[in-house]
Amino acid sequence: MDPSVRIERALDAALLGAAGRGCPPGLAQAMRYAVFPGGARVRPRLCLAVAWACGDRDPESTDAAAAAIELLHCASLVHDDLPCFDDSPTRRGRPSVHSAFGERLAVLTGDALIVLAFQILARRIHASPLNLAAVMATVGECVGAPRGICAGQAWECESEVVLKDYHREKTGSLFVAATVAGAESVGAPTEAWRLVGERLGEAYQVADDLGDATGARREFGKPVGQDDSLGRPNAALELGVSGAVHRLKGLVASAIEAIPPCPGAAALQALIAAESRRILPEELSRLAA
Amino acid sequence: MDPSVRIERALDAALLGAAGRGCPPGLAQAMRYAVFPGGARVRPRLCLAVAWACGDRDPESTDAAAAAIELLHCASLVHDDLPCFDDSPTRRGRPSVHSAFGERLAVLTGDALIVLAFQILARRIHASPLNLAAVMATVGECVGAPRGICAGQAWECESEVVLKDYHREKTGSLFVAATVAGAESVGAPTEAWRLVGERLGEAYQVADDLGDATGARREFGKPVGQDDSLGRPNAALELGVSGAVHRLKGLVASAIEAIPPCPGAAALQALIAAESRRILPEELSRLAA
Numbered sequence: 001m002d003p004s005v006r007i008e009r010a011l012d013a014a015l016l017g018a019a020g021r022g023c024p025p026g027l028a029q030a031m032r033y034a035v036f037p038g039g040a041r042v043r044p045r046l047c048l049a050v051a052w053a054c055g056d057r058d059p060e061s062t063d064a065a066a067a068a069i070e071l072l073h074c075a076s077l078v079h080d081d082l083p084c085f086d087d088s089p090t091r092r093g094r095p096s097v098h099s100a101f102g103e104r105l106a107v108l109t110g111d112a113l114i115v116l117a118f119q120i121l122a123r124r125i126h127a128s129p130l131n132l133a134a135v136m137a138t139v140g141e142c143v144g145a146p147r148g149i150c151a152g153q154a155w156e157c158e159s160e161v162v163l164k165d166y167h168r169e170k171t172g173s174l175f176v177a178a179t180v181a182g183a184e185s186v187g188a189p190t191e192a193w194r195l196v197g198e199r200l201g202e203a204y205q206v207a208d209d210l211g212d213a214t215g216a217r218r219e220f221g222k223p224v225g226q227d228d229s230l231g232r233p234n235a236a237l238e239l240g241v242s243g244a245v246h247r248l249k250g251l252v253a254s255a256i257e258a259i260p261p262c263p264g265a266a267a268l269q270a271l272i273a274a275e276s277r278r279i280l281p282e283e284l285s286r287l288a289a
Numbered sequence: 290m291d292p293s294v295r296i297e298r299a300l301d302a303a304l305l306g307a308a309g310r311g312c313p314p315g316l317a318q319a320m321r322y323a324v325f326p327g328g329a330r331v332r333p334r335l336c337l338a339v340a341w342a343c344g345d346r347d348p349e350s351t352d353a354a355a356a357a358i359e360l361l362h363c364a365s366l367v368h369d370d371l372p373c374f375d376d377s378p379t380r381r382g383r384p385s386v387h388s389a390f391g392e393r394l395a396v397l398t399g400d401a402l403i404v405l406a407f408q409i410l411a412r413r414i415h416a417s418p419l420n421l422a423a424v425m426a427t428v429g430e431c432v433g434a435p436r437g438i439c440a441g442q443a444w445e446c447e448s449e450v451v452l453k454d455y456h457r458e459k460t461g462s463l464f465v466a467a468t469v470a471g472a473e474s475v476g477a478p479t480e481a482w483r484l485v486g487e488r489l490g491e492a493y494q495v496a497d498d499l500g501d502a503t504g505a506r507r508e509f510g511k512p513v514g515q516d517d518s519l520g521r522p523n524a525a526l527e528l529g530v531s532g533a534v535h536r537l538k539g540l541v542a543s544a545i546e547a548i549p550p551c552p553g554a555a556a557l558q559a560l561i562a563a564e565s566r567r568i569l570p571e572e573l574s575r576l577a578a
Contacts, residue, residue: 023435027443031434079400084392103373104446107396108439111368111403115433118407122425129418136411144404145320146312150397154316157393 003048006059007041010067010120018116030101030109031116034074039092042275043178044070046200049271050182050193053264058131062185064124065135068117069177072143075113076174078106080153086226114143134184142177149173156232163233171208172201192260199255200272206248207279209235213244214284245284252276292337295348296330299356299409307405319390319398320405323363328381331564332467333359335489338560339471339482342553347420351474353413354424357406358466361432364402365463367395369442375515403432423473431466438462445521452522460497461490481549488544489561495537496568498524502533503573534573541565 015035019028044066051062081088081096082103089099098106121139125132145151152170155161179197183190213236215224227234236244256269277285304324308317333355340351370377370385371392378388387395410428414421434440441459444450468486472479502525504513516523525533545558566574 018434020435022440024440024443024447026446027434027440075400079396082396084396102446105443107368107371107373108443108446111364111399112434112439114400114403115429115437115439118425119429119433122422122429125414125418125422125425129414129422133411133414133418136407136414140404140408140411144408145307145316145401146309148401148404150401150404151311151313151316154313154394154397157315157391157397158313 003045003052004041006048006063007044007066007070008038010063011035011038011070014067014071014116014120018112018119026101026105027108027112030097030105031112033100034078034097034109034113035071037092038070038074040278041070042204043073043174045271046175046178046197047182047185049264049268050179050196051186051188053259053262053268054183054186054188055263057186058128061124061128061131061135062182064120064132065139065181065185066178068120068135068139069174069181071113071117071120072139072149072177073174075110075117076143076149076153078113079110082106085153085156086230088226128187131184131187134190135181138181138184138190139177142173147173161233163235163238166233167202167205167235168198171205172198175201175204188262189260192258195258196255199251199258203248203251203255203276204279206235206244206251209237210241210244210248210280210284213237214241241284245280248276248280249285290348292334292341293330295337295352296333296355296359297327299352300324300327300359303356303360303405303409307401307408315390315394316397316401319386319394320401322389323367323386323398323402324360326381327359327363329567330359331493332362332463334560335464335467335486336471336474338553338557339468339485340475340477342548342551342557343472343475343477344552346475347417350413350417350420350424351471353409353421354428354470354474355467357409357424357428358463358470360402360406360409361428361438361466362463364399364406365432365438365442367402368399371395374442374445375519377515417476420473420476423479424470427470427473427479428466431462436462450522452524452527455522456491456494456524457487460494461487464490464493477551478549481547484547485544488540488547492537492540492544492565493568495524495533495540498526499530499533499537499569499573502526503530530573534569537565537569538574 015032019031047066047069078097080086081091082098088096090096097109121136143149147169155166176194176197179193180190183193212224212227213234256272259265259268304321308320336355336358367386369375370380371387377385379385386398410425432438436458444455465483465486468482469479472482501513501516502523545561548554548557
């Protein structure tokens with residue numbers, strides 16, 4: 001089955017229960033709004049691609065891992081957009097969750113999506129306890145503290161921040177979750193996959209920084225120039241646009257290089273290459289040619 | 290081992306990892322502040338008491354369940370106190386988390402504690418996959434949507450609310466988690482325990498409403514008169530103080546009555562009776578004598 005269909009189907013099934021019968025209507029609407037229609041679903045597609053490269057032996061567990069990771073990503077966006085953080089009026093070209101549903105429902109939507117992510121994983125424990133224990137450990141580590149998304153976001157509240165740590169935790173961690181949990185969901189060895197995830201996460205953050213600094217991400221419906229005005233660390237402001245583009249290309253190449261020998265290696269390489277073209281606009285790409 | 294020692298030890302071990310080395314200092318401090326020193330630890334004590342009544346066959350899994358439930362309770366308090374909800378400057382007689390650490394760290398503290406709760410449970414999957422799958426399902430259901438704490442809190446954003454549903458989800462659900470997961474953590478049948486949890490949860494909510502309406506909970510360091518001024522449903526405002534006291538006593542009696550035959554039934558009855566005296570101040574108790 002097409003990866004996108006698998007992902008949307010798994011997310012739909014999850015929301016059908018959580019935001020279904022009995023749920024307060026406002027919360028149900030806000031939860032669906034936060035998840036559908038999605039962005040590029042980069043992380044769950046990566047998770048599925050890794051599991052597929054490793055043999056796709058347990059698609060239901062992989063789908064659960066992919067959906068959980070996407071729900072956690074959506075939850076982090078909802079909370080990041082809140083007035084106390086980025087105060088972002090828009091997301092994906094339309095009002096952010098708190099703009100559309102109010103701040104209270106935005107806080108609760110994030111909370112409920114975090115819980116839902118773990119519920120999806122818990123439902124697969126019976127079928128594959130060892131693999132799911134590993135997936136849950138990885139996912140928990142990558143989103144919580146001391147080194148997951150929550151920690152990454154919390155570095156924004158500190159006066160001294162190491163750019164690399166901040167990016168690794170805030171953005172890189174879910175890419176690591178995607179590659180490592182993808183392998184874990186089918187019981188494959190995970191060591192090499194961590195590196196692939198780390199490098200892709202870093203590449204993606206550099207692309208995001210470039211988008212913010214150059215205005216290129218306006219086309220994705222995101223606000224621009226936020227990092228500079230909010231005083232947040234940004235690779236393009238630090239390395240210059242050309243330096244950042246160069247860094248991004250190097251990271252993508254080394255991610256591809258880090259893919260371990262496996263049946264689906266070639267397809268995964270192609271996916272990563274296509275993705276890197278998607279996140280790096282043509283006019284920027286030429287800068288580091 | 291004394292239940293309180295078990296609970297504090299399990300919470301301490303959880304925070305030692307999550308709020309330990311590598312964690313942004315502000316987040317680490319705020320997480321500890323949200324969990325220590327605790328309140329009465331009513332829910333984890335109830336969880337341990339039920340597991341003990343059922344034979345206490347797997348203390349480590351029970352401790353994990355109890356600690357997870359308390360972390361989720363603490364997380365919900367941190368988010369409930371936020372400016373967009375209760376805007377509560379104090380909690381347990383000292384500044385609330387957002388008053389002490391700012392709104393951003395308060396949002397992240399809640400998020401990180403939710404994740405940590407599921408991480409604690411995930412770490413026990415290896416030892417007892419079937420029991421832990423059941424515990425995770427119960428805990429997830431009781432805190433998320435459509436009928437857990439998030440849903441309960443979201444009813445505050447709706448114009449039409451059924452008082453009973455609202456209370457069952459916002460407050461009752463974690464009491465159900467405590468009794469049901471307590472039994473599940475040792476592999477005991479759970480049906481009867483759900484009723485015990487529901488009745489205790491309702492009793493606790495009525496006590497909380499009484500505290501808010503009569504000012505009796507000022508001694509616990511909580512603000513009073515909030516429900517009336519925020520237009521929230523409150524049993525004491527609806528039934529009158531004497532009616533609410535009567536209702537509370539009836540609920541405690543029926544919770545005790547619902548305890549199924551088990552080795553530790555007598556001790557559990559005593560715990561519940563003691564707890565009901567703690568939550569219902571003497572001068573109010575006399576009203577329904």
